[in-house]
Amino acid sequence: MASVNSLQWLNLTRHGESTGNLAYRAAEGTDAEETGIRERDADTPLSELGRAQAAALGRWLAALPEDERPTLVAVSPYLRTLDTARIALAETSYAHPQDPDGLRMTVDERLRDREQGILQGLTWVGVQRRHPDEADRLKRLGKFYYRPPGGESWADLALRLRSFYRDLEADAPGGRALVVTHDAIVVMTRYLVEGLTEQQVLQVEKEPVANASVTRWRHDGGGLSAVCYNECAHLVNAGVGS
Template identity: 75%
Template sequence: MRALQWLNLTRHGESTGNLAWREAERAGAEDAGIPERDADVPLSDLGRAQAETLGRRLAALPPDERPTMVVSSPYLRALDTARIALGQTSWAAPAAPDGLRLRVDERLRDREQGVLQGLTARGVRRRFPAEAERAARLGKFYHRPPGGESWADLALRLRSFYRDLAADAPGGRVLVVAHDAIVVVTRYLVEELTEQEIMQIEKEPIGNCSLTRWQGDGGGALRPVCYNDSTHLTAPGGG
């Protein structure tokens, strides 16, 4: 990871699951009622528009900042975001002379929630009260729901991913298209933060199709450039 010239991360565009989750929270429901398995949740219409806007921002990058590798989570909402965004560029679209091959890595999948999958906070408290108490005692970073992953587990698989990435693309400029937890834990790893620091940062939601970037400083380290930047989506003409 430290050998990279640029590391860019984005969260997928708004998904139908995001919409269902917000509605469940507003209604005080226990379950978001998402019919698909997590890997198959698609983008909403807004999410597809956000991906197009993200692509136009990527298209405007200077040549020496353009990604030389794009890696996506295998989940549909991330894959479609990557495909739509790359299709907005003249240099990365599959039909372009130097079009980039979209790589997929299962280590970039969203954090697995196990038996708590699809449940709102209210649902967890009502259906798994003992688990809710255990989570409060252990803290969000180390709590592993039955059949799921803790944030520490996620950090372990991302360490493996970035170690391989640095070996495969030394000096490369990489775009990773994934999920909010992936963006947050990547910051934890790159900037060598503490549990307390990253759990404070995590309170700010990662925007759909926001952009987080680090640049190599020439000495082997990455320095932060922007985090959770959604200005391309809110500017006039944005998605």
């Protein structure tokens, strides 16, 4: 993907565990039609475990060699991503927002989670019961191209991410970027950077992106090359991962 090929490092992380993640897991596999998440998606906070995961992520950032440390941070505007970034960066010695010469953090709405439209807050049971036509349309079109009314398809994510990464590259050529975002954005960044097909990215998506996991690419002279995907060793070592 030419629009990020001048970056030296591209690091992505998903936010720490949120109360929404907990509610979704509690509803999954039951007869519930709704997830029980009452906040607006943008306002869903981190759980206590999520805050601990963000701190563990920060200790991993603090331990990076100097030539791998981020030179800029881009964050989704949602509360769970903002708090993940703030907690993590507070663990480092080089990223204090009060320092005018410190690491620059920008908030970008193009990094927000995928919009679910009328399906927001519903379990798969709820979708099938309340919107059976949409459930059938999803099965027919496939996850990549299906767009719920008022929401986004995975292909729509690719459109806004192409724009985001073009701007990121223009603003910081040769930089080392840390992007704090959501699982769908991590997956679709692989699609763009690695030139995956629809079938390949949907295969990737079958493995859940863990909270506060790390996915990295490094410039190898010819472009960005994958270093790790969904890496959780820093969480396991801290006792806050599986």
